Amino acid sequence: MVAVMRTGPGDEPESTDNTSDTHPAGPLRVVDPAERTPGPGPSGLTAEEMADFGAEMDRLRQEILDSLGEDDAAYIRRVIDTQRRLEAAGRLALFAGILPPAWVAGTVMLATAKILENMEIGHNVMHGQWDWMRDPEIHSTTWEWDNTCPSSQWKHTHNQTHHVWTNVLYKDRDVGYGLLRITRDQRWHPVYLAQPIYAAVLGMLFQWGVALHDVEVDQLLNGRADAAVSRERLREVGRKAGRQVLKDYVAFPLLAGPFFLPVLAGNMAANLARNVWSFTVIFCGHFPGKVPTFTATDVVEEDRDGWYVRQVLGSANISGGPLMDLMTGNLSYQIEHHLFPDLPSNRYAEIAPRVRESCERHGLPYVTGSLPRQFGSVIARLFKMALP
């Protein structure tokens, strides 16, 4: 059976309540398996097929949860240890950054460390993937990441908004980040003609875009956000960003004394590399050409099983090897991550073939491709949507 995808009509969300985090069905509601009417949502699956898929996913999730243990704990501790060694070595090498080979080596190590910290460690720890270890130093409630975005705000925009409303226009604020036109359901405006340029700027300054995400500047401009809330969030961003800037652009360069400039340049280059890489990976996760967006009407009657189905429809994987998996924070398994955002990332590779097989059996598209192919598709889409 081939899934039929449709995107509903309409420019505006049904409700103006964009700040609601709670999915109407509640993530734990389980559908009555006796229900045999055509399923809600855009997948074209019947309610029965969706319930069957949902039950399979629930079983898979439980199976992994039951098998978590010492090896998994050792994995995340090893990654964290490696990341800290890389960062320390990178910063040390940059102190000798007046020598070009040392500068290059230092910058590469520091950029790699920052990418690991943000993607395989920070993002996944903040999802609560490692909370089961009950280690207060590797816990979603305590982790602060090496990024200008405060963890508390990231957990709100990402865990509570993006992961609940994945690819639902005007609900998932990651669809275009209030800045880009990703789908024809967004009304065209001449300003979008420049979107290839400002998408590139967003990529280079990605951590700042992420930091300002929860301030909801776009929503403030059209009067939908609470100015007092936004002000308080902006203050919090200021405090966090201040410490980030102090560390990377003041303290470490000053510590290098006469080599202030090479260290400053190395730190800037490392942050730039991390920004561009995370932008690339994240855009490949939801915006390749084949991945649809949804409208509020698509999710009105959605239940837990429908939510599972929408995660598959709205996500795309990146094929590659173990190094690609590590450096993308296992977002190379974006589909598996969206199905099970709180399962430890080191397990996605192992469940991916089973998820894929189940998707194929249920007639759900499982979008995957190499990084150049997926990112090329994203760029083509950004250009296409720039036009009316």
Added chain:
Amino acid sequence: MAPTAVPTGPFRPLARLAAVLSWPAPSGAYRRLVDPLARGVDVRAEVVSVTPETTRAATVTLRPGAGWQPHRPGQWVSVGVDIDGVRHHRCYSITSLPDGRRPADRGLLTITVQQVPDGIVSNHLVQRIRPGDVVHLDGPEGDFTLDPDPAPTTGADHPPTAPGRPLLFITGGSGITPVIGMLRALDAGADTAPDATLDDVVVVHHAPTDRESLFTDELDALARRHRGLRVVHVRTGAGAPPPEMELNAGRLDDLCPDWRDREAWTCGPRPMVEAVESLWSGPDHPTTRALHVERFTPSIPDGLPEVEGTLTFRAAGVSVPSDGTRTVLDAAEDAGLSPLAGCRMGVCRRCVVPLHSGTVVDRRDGRIECEPGAHVQICVTAAVGDVEIEI
């Protein structure tokens, strides 16, 4: 959770700089690359040795890293160990001397662990932990010490303590561990409490059999060295509940005739401790000597509200029915969540989370909390009716 030590004097600017440079990694993250025992959220300690004491008990010797504060004899430490990747905390009395008494023991800490049937942590510590393993410490804590007690558990007017005050220790099973810590300190002349000595001390220790009794030889040796120390071994035999645990005035009169004139400490199985407590608060104890009690499980007062309702974990978006007796922590873990927790007995405060709405009751003392935004210790509180909490 103990606060991170802030250095004073010339090291303060350096510590500030280190905090700027290591931001936002947790404290100790980079020091640990060279020193595995560098302090993080917890003090860390390396296992030095594991020495069997009986068939089901062992003494674990630990070398704490930076940040460990010396204990007072009788205090306990919360030990966190990773088992199958999951951190578990349990409290154990410290049996070693305060630091610096014997050169060979300098910087070392010992606990003596008795296996509990199905006890995840005690079985791990007695049977599986190996020298070189790292554990996590919180503490030392506790007021079950020889210090003059400002607020005696029992006895209205606590008289001023006199030098060489008469002491009585009533222990059962692993309840001997805080007491052996105190006796060792008194024996070594460690600076414990100025008026506490071994000149007039009675120890009544209960254990099922000779084989299972902890520190028997050491207690007897101490009694031989100190004429004022008398040790009474009570063998309760197998089978529960042992009638010998049900201490009454008559039995205690046989074991220690002048028990009414002694300041007393008790630690052991709950039936024994409860028997001692009722003895001290009853008509058979007309004196005003203090009784010190150590408990490792919360005692639950009668008449607590038990109101069923719905317990909602807001951050997780999960709701579960609540029977009004289970702790919020247990209920959250049953629901598949993993909130932070430490001692699980209401001491370390690692598990505190904000209450959003509803009422919770502290199961130790029946204290009610219903202020939205109040931080509650989920390991000892239960929901009363409908409750929403930030987990």
